[in-house]
Amino acid sequence: xxRKTGYLANINNVPPLIFRFQFNPDILRERKSFKYNPxxxxxxxxxxxxxxxxxxxxxxxxxxxxxxxxxxxxxATRPLQPDEGEPDQFIIDFALDAxxxxxxxxxxxxxxxxxxxxxxxRSFMNPAWSVVDLGKWAxxxxxxxDIPCWNRPPECDLVYGGISVTxxxxxxxxxxxxxxxxxxxxxxxxxxxLKQQSFAxxxxxxxxxxxxxxxxxxxxxxxxxxxxxxxxxxxLFV
Numbered sequence: 189x190x191r192k193t194g195y196l197a198n199i200n201n202v203p204p205l206i207f208r209f210q211f212n213p214d215i216l217r218e219r220k221s222f223k224y225n226p227x228x229x230x231x232x233x234x235x236x237x238x239x240x241x242x243x244x245x246x247x248x249x250x251x252x253x254x255x256x257x258x259x260x261x262x263x264a265t266r267p268l269q270p271d272e273g274e275p276d277q278f279i280i281d282f283a284l285d286a287x288x289x290x291x292x293x294x295x296x297x298x299x300x301x302x303x304x305x306x307x308x309x310r311s312f313m314n315p316a317w318s319v320v321d322l323g324k325w326a327x328x329x330x331x332x333x334d335i336p337c338w339n340r341p342p343e344c345d346l347v348y349g350g351i352s353v354t355x356x357x358x359x360x361x362x363x364x365x366x367x368x369x370x371x372x373x374x375x376x377x378x379x380x381x382l383k384q385q386s387f388a389x390x391x392x393x394x395x396x397x398x399x400x401x402x403x404x405x406x407x408x409x410x411x412x413x414x415x416x417x418x419x420x421x422x423x424l425f426v
Contacts, residue, residue: 231257
């Protein structure tokens with residue numbers, strides 16, 4: 189299998205931004221959070237939901253909920269209900285080195301420089317125009333009074349391994365660890381923090397690929413036993 193690398197990119201920016209990882213990241217951390225709030229009451233010592241239900245499945249659902257209410261009463265702890273998700277967060281630590289080419293750099297890395305890499309990374313933290321902004325301005329005949337507002341940094345598409353997500357870069361930390369004789373950076377350790385932009389196409393593609401991989405997880409030895417081991421009541425006998 190030929191080697192694949194990863195990218196931080198925005199091809200709709202002016203100019204387009206495409207950062208290619210010179211080497212595999214040292215660390216890629218993914219953090220997901222979801223907010224839950226306690227409900228207003230603990231529930232009742234009663235099978236009211238079972239009595240109000242109709243049909244076999246409705247009765248089973250009501251019975252299940254009544255038993256769960258008893259659980260919260262026994263623990264004297266209000267149940268939690270979902271509120272909203274927090275943006276997914278990705279923290280990536282990686283190195284840049286002008287003195288040696290990466291696996292797909294060819295003979296050298298930008299002629300022995302990491303300044304182009306740093307310029308692309310810094311561009312994700314500075315306001316810029318998009319192709320759409322430029323197109324709208326062109327439609328006005330490049331009128332001075334209609335110059336697009338320069339007030340937001342470009343979004344950042346993280347493409348690495350099985351990850352393909354649209355984000356915003358919230359933090360960029362560059363530590364220069366070596367310099368050329370003329371003072372330009374030779375090596376650097378970089379850390380970027382990205383937060384998922386939900387107003388994008390990527391949540392839809394992530395849903396599809398995630399569920400495909402979940403289905404793949406079923407194709408493993410002993411999966412039937414796994415199902416019994418995590419099913420209430422039957423797990424007492426496995």
